[in-house]
Amino acid sequence: MAITIKNIPVLNNSSAKSFVVMADNASKKTVVVNFSSQVKSAKNILEKSKLK
């Protein structure tokens, strides 16, 4: 049998703190990567597949 899919563990202590700081900073950031063309392609792929 293949390796079991592991759930994401709870982060504690320093790994928890640095993760929250990273997530808060990213939420405040305004410069983002423009992913419009990738999203458009993904829509076309889903449209063709009829899976939504």
Added chain:
Amino acid sequence: MDFLESKCSFKNFTEELIKSSNSFECDNSDLNDFFQNDCLNYSKDLLGKSYCFTLDDDDTNIVCAFTISNDSIKVNTLPNNRKRHINKSIPRQKQFKSYPAVLIGRLGVNKNFGRQGIGTELMDFIKSWFIDKDNKTGCRFIVVDSYNTKEALNYYLKNNFHFLFSTELQEKEHMGLTISNELKTRLMFFDLINLGIEN
């Protein structure tokens, strides 16, 4: 996403599809084993759903596949006992947080299609799927428990994933492994908030 968009079709990875396709071979025996023997059980038990892209010119040819499930990154910033009394004033919701995430349980590219940018196209597709405005639920992060191999780690780093634990040692400690134990997988994440859609 040119190759996946123009030359392939996106499908559910079902029993019928497995029966009617050539076996899906990646350069990893665990992954091959998973897609041949385990993935349908994960689907049946609603623990992970698998999808694939097949080639339009020959739909018995599976180009790439992945398995995903709902999960979350839970953080507990509650200090240890020694400090706890000082921090009584911090509201509970600030000490426990949970960020919705999609977990990639498995992902692989057919070895005949390797190193042609298809893995990167596939990751762009997954990212796009979860930031699409039609997505039914909020999802902030993509998480993967990557094989701890050079090719897999390079692939996720190239696709702007970061390690959830900054060192192998930290990750081993967290998983209850000793230093001499082998760490077979590494948890990595991608923050979807970094991607924007212009109207």
